[in-house]
Amino acid sequence: xxxxxxxxxxxxxxxxxxxxxxxxxxxxxxxxxxxxxxxxxxxxxxxxxxxxxxxxxxxxxxxxxxxxxxxxxxxxxxxxxxxxxxxxxxxxxxxxxxxxxxxxxxxxxxxxxxxxxxxxxxxxxxxxxxxxxxxxxxxxxxxxxxxxxxxxxxxxxxxxxxxxxxxxxxxxxxxxxxxxxxxxxxxxxxxxxxxxxxxxxxxxxxxxxxxxxxxxxxxxxxxxxxxxxxxxxxxxxxxxxxxxxxxxxxxxxxxxxxxxxxxxxxxxxxxxxxxxxxxxx
Ligand SMILES: [Fe+2]
Numbered sequence: 001x002x003x004x005x006x007x008x009x010x011x012x013x014x015x016x017x018x019x020x021x022x023x024x025x026x027x028x029x030x031x032x033x034x035x036x037x038x039x040x041x042x043x044x045x046x047x048x049x050x051x052x053x054x055x056x057x058x059x060x061x062x063x064x065x066x067x068x069x070x071x072x073x074x075x076x077x078x079x080x081x082x083x084x085x086x087x088x089x090x091x092x093x094x095x096x097x098x099x100x101x102x103x104x105x106x107x108x109x110x111x112x113x114x115x116x117x118x119x120x121x122x123x124x125x126x127x128x129x130x131x132x133x134x135x136x137x138x139x140x141x142x143x144x145x146x147x148x149x150x151x152x153x154x155x156x157x158x159x160x161x162x163x164x165x166x167x168x169x170x171x172x173x174x175x176x177x178x179x180x181x182x183x184x185x186x187x188x189x190x191x192x193x194x195x196x197x198x199x200x201x202x203x204x205x206x207x208x209x210x211x212x213x214x215x216x217x218x219x220x221x222x223x224x225x226x227x228x229x230x231x232x233x234x235x236x237x238x239x240x241x242x243x244x245x246x247x248x249x250x251x252x253x254x255x256x257x258x259x260x261x262x263x264x265x266x267x268x269x270x271x272x273x274x275x276x277x278x279x280x281x
Pocket of ligand 1: 076
């Protein structure tokens, strides 16, 4: 498996506080079956992004780990004005291994309509934007139709692995499972910050998706699509995202029930689906 969102680099944000923790997090990921970790320090008002420092520390961690896992550099890119201007001025600076895929996080306080244009401009200079954990953003959860235009314009979606089985609460669990059942997710990633409250666990989500949707989907979200992203290639053929291109807006359930971890047999359509996408009359 390949984890494309991981705060592994120590001392640069609210992720690993020291080298020992970085190494322990990497070992935990390796134990899970992860072969590549994309290290994604924050770039926001609290944690400015310093490319050279991040690169130096990544190299230090990589040297200590040897070839047991491959580390790549990227950024947890907060979509604010300063970041957008810098990313436009230095194309591909913030993307995964400089190859074009950009992890984009929206504010939880406001998502002004102008950000639609910002996404288009970022695309215009070569980035492929990956929307990170929309299931944890209260604005998007309340108005999931905001995702429609972004995705129609080419944005991809990354969900936090443990959201699927309730680690971020019932709302994130319900919303992420709806996205999963609609084929609106392209990547699962840990967004690991430490070994305890935000651990680098991807295997449980892989198994959960394999049980719910089939092993092909688990492979696509945890291996094949991430491999394309770290390689800078186009994603392989994806299943049709249900409801994304309908004339009428899709209807997400706002009845946030727990999905029941992995109880639904693989291959069967979710019982909730028929209620999700009744077209507006
Ligand atoms: Fe993150």
